[in-house]
Amino acid sequence: DTDGTHFYAVQLDYSGSTLAVGYIGQSSTNDTSKLLVYKYDVEQNKYVKEFEFVATGDYGRRLQMTLDGKYIVVGGLLYSYLDIFEYDEDLGYIRKVHYRLPDTSGLGGLGISDPYKVGYIIGGTQNGWVIIAYYNATTEEFKVLYQNKEAPDDSWFYNPFYERWIPKVTEVFALCTHRDSSRPGYGIIYDVLTNQTVKIHFADPGSPQWSAAAVSPEANYVFVGNTLYMVVKRDVQSGTPR
Numbered sequence: 001d002t003d004g005t006h007f008y009a010v011q012l013d014y015s016g017s018t019l020a021v022g023y024i025g026q027s028s029t030n031d032t033s034k035l036l037v038y039k040y041d042v043e044q045n046k047y048v049k050e051f052e053f054v055a056t057g058d059y060g061r062r063l064q065m066t067l068d069g070k071y072i073v074v075g076g077l078l079y080s081y082l083d084i085f086e087y088d089e090d091l092g093y094i095r096k097v098h099y100r101l102p103d104t105s106g107l108g109g110l111g112i113s114d115p116y117k118v119g120y121i122i123g124g125t126q127n128g129w130v131i132i133a134y135y136n137a138t139t140e141e142f143k144v145l146y147q148n149k150e151a152p153d154d155s156w157f158y159n160p161f162y163e164r165w166i167p168k169v170t171e172v173f174a175l176c177t178h179r180d181s182s183r184p185g186y187g188i189i190y191d192v193l194t195n196q197t198v199k200i201h202f203a204d205p206g207s208p209q210w211s212a213a214a215v216s217p218e219a220n221y222v223f224v225g226n227t228l229y230m231v232v233k234r235d236v237q238s239g240t241p242r
Contacts, residue, residue: 006031009063016040018069019047022060022076033059035074035085037093051093055079062110064118071118071137075107077126082107084118084135084142097142102149103129108178111160113170120145122190124157124175130188130197132173150199151177151186159213169219172231176213176224179203185210187224200224 009022019038025031034054038047057078064073072085072093084097101107102125109124117138123131128151133144151157158178171192179185185203190196202225203210214223222229 008058008061011063011065013065013069014067015069018050018065020063020065020069020072022058022063022074024058024061024076033057033061033076033079035060035063035072037072053085053093053095057106062107064110064112066112066118067115070116071135073110073112073118073121073135075101075110075123077106077108078104079106080104082110082121082123082131082133086137086140096140097135099133099142099144101125101129101131102147103127109157109159109175111173113173120170120173120192122160122173122175124159124177124188126156127153128155128157128177128186130157130175130190132190132195146190146195146197148197150188150197152184155183155186157188158211169217171219171233172215172222174213174215174222174224176211178209178211179205179225180209181205185225187213189222189224189229200227202226 006024007021008024011020017040021036023034025033032054037051039050041048058076059079061076070087075082082099085093086096105126108126111122113120118135121133130150132146135142155177157175159176173190175188177186187200189198210226
């Protein structure tokens with residue numbers, strides 16, 4: 001009963017029984033964007049819609065779901081908030097967090113660090129803001145650890161967005177802007193231990209296009225824009241490189 005041509009971000013849980021979808025509305029037909037969640041019904045041998053949440057902008061363009069299907073972190077362009085939903089067997093999906101972003105143009109990059117408990121939330125906005133937050137699924141506490149404008153307006157942080165979690169060792173995170181003929185290229189490396197960032201202006205506007213950001217599983221290497229960087233690890237006690 002849903003036009004799948006407007007599906008954008010899509011994620012499955014580990015068992016394949018829960019399907020989360022960001023449905024992008026079309027302004028020309030007054031269609032609205034929404035978060036859709038489907039559960040697989042064995043008797044009907046198909047996915048059945050379990051939950052629908054309607055919102056403004058391109059809601060659901062950026063979407064992360066934990067591997068057990070219990071938590072969904074969602075946002076999008078032209079949507080001013082970051083939302084976290086939790087699944088309750090009796091009540092369905094309940095919105096636990098509705099955090100107002102510093103940029104009304106919304107999220108262009110979104111990642112989480114823990115595949116089951118959300119953990120760190122790594123966000124980048126369309127107008128160059130970086131937000132690092134932490135969600136404790138046990139206490140339901142949401143805390144913003146770092147928030148700063150790191151790149152010019154319309155830089156559009158684009159990565160990360162498809163990684164379910166970032167590195168295996170959560171010591172550094174990386175984001176990258178969407179560089180094209182009109183946008184410059186900026187990369188941000190966030191240091192978890194010091195709560196600081198390193199900003200890399202890797203290219204001026206032009207072609208070819210680069211918009212890649214990735215951290216190796218042990219957080220020893222970071223690829224940002226068009227360059228591979230080695231991470232010099234810090235001594236946890238002294239804070240000096242080791």
